[in-house]
Amino acid sequence: MKKYDSALTKRVVETGVALDYFNGVRHGPLLLPDNIVCFSHRHVASLHAAHHCRFMLLQNTRGDGIVCVDANMFPLPESHAMLIFPFQAHYYPAVDDASGWLFTSFEISEYSHLEKLRNRVIKSSARSASLTRRLLRIYNGEGTDESSGNRLSLYTGLLLEQYMASARKLRPDKLATTEFSAHQQTMRKLQRLIFQHVGEPVSITDLAAELSLSESHLRLLFRSEFHTSLGYYIRDVKMTRACHLLATRNGTVTAIADACGYETVYSFSRAFKTHYGISPREYRKNGFVES
Numbered sequence: 001m002k003k004y005d006s007a008l009t010k011r012v013v014e015t016g017v018a019l020d021y022f023n024g025v026r027h028g029p030l031l032l033p034d035n036i037v038c039f040s041h042r043h044v045a046s047l048h049a050a051h052h053c054r055f056m057l058l059q060n061t062r063g064d065g066i067v068c069v070d071a072n073m074f075p076l077p078e079s080h081a082m083l084i085f086p087f088q089a090h091y092y093p094a095v096d097d098a099s100g101w102l103f104t105s106f107e108i109s110e111y112s113h114l115e116k117l118r119n120r121v122i123k124s125s126a127r128s129a130s131l132t133r134r135l136l137r138i139y140n141g142e143g144t145d146e147s148s149g150n151r152l153s154l155y156t157g158l159l160l161e162q163y164m165a166s167a168r169k170l171r172p173d174k175l176a177t178t179e180f181s182a183h184q185q186t187m188r189k190l191q192r193l194i195f196q197h198v199g200e201p202v203s204i205t206d207l208a209a210e211l212s213l214s215e216s217h218l219r220l221l222f223r224s225e226f227h228t229s230l231g232y233y234i235r236d237v238k239m240t241r242a243c244h245l246l247a248t249r250n251g252t253v254t255a256i257a258d259a260c261g262y263e264t265v266y267s268f269s270r271a272f273k274t275h276y277g278i279s280p281r282e283y284r285k286n287g288f289v290e291s
Contacts, residue, residue: 031113033106033156038139040102053247054105055114056084057160059124059132062100066093066184068226071195072119073180073188079124081163083117087244089237093187093225102132106156114160122166131159186211187225190218194234198241200261202234239275242268246284253280 018024033055058067059081067076068091069084076082078100084090092098108114124132135155138148180188193207207230208218222230238260245256257268257280272280 029110031108031110031157032153033108033160034153035107036139036152036156037105038102038136039105040099053086054107055086055111056090057104057106057156057163058082058084059102059104059128060100061102061124063097065098065101067091068093068187068191069119071192073184073191074119074121076121080121081124081128082121083114083160083163085111085114085118087240087247089240091226091233093184093227102136104135104156104159114164116164116167117160120167122163125162125166128159128162128166131155131162135159183221183225186213186221190222194237198237198261199259201263202261204230204234235271235275238262239272242272242280243283246280253284256280 035054058076060076060078063078065076067074067082067084069082069088070090074082135152138152138155189211190207193210194202204218205215208215211218213221219230222233226233242256242260245251245259246253249256251259253269254265257265260268262268262271269280272278272283276283278286
């Protein structure tokens, strides 16, 4: 005869009779992730700058890394996670092998409840690891019935809830920390300068002078850390800001060009189309650009 779970039986007995058989616990608005994409990528230097309204849950299951999000640089140790919000420019410097990093990209219609995860590095728990394994089993094809999409959405939602529960318990002295190298410290200062002046024309010569470096040395140092050119990074930061403004504001394209540091709407539109392959007006109409 099968032995029943005594702990479960105890819970059943404790539950007792219902005080009201017609009115129970009601849920609030059910806000679940949708259009979920999971992937891993050995080299993440080329995965950067959100330009559409999607979230990216980044879970590091192996090795240590660094994530640059907007003007900040965050350590991402093994067994930690971070949620990147729509239109946050993000880069992954100095990561030689990111094959143990899981990227889960998704959309959600309303996300004010997720704000406590913004710019936070959260340690993964046994519970979040278990939920991630179940999520990947479904995503990778073990669940191919009609309900697999629903279950994928539910598990992603539960995973986010688990990270929010961990964030609520996180004490300041338990935040992920790391010692940044001298070069990385310089990159942190550079990031802040670029974002401080994102609404102005940005000269690499002026940035180098602010950091007491030669322009050529700054360019070489940036490429060694970010695996891309400093000029491209500056344009990408401006273009990400432009996407955000085009998607969320009603201002004219001329006003948005000015807010992104372009002297004319023509130079802004040309830069935007060169970067993304479509014009700012097409982006505003369609709501996204191809990655």
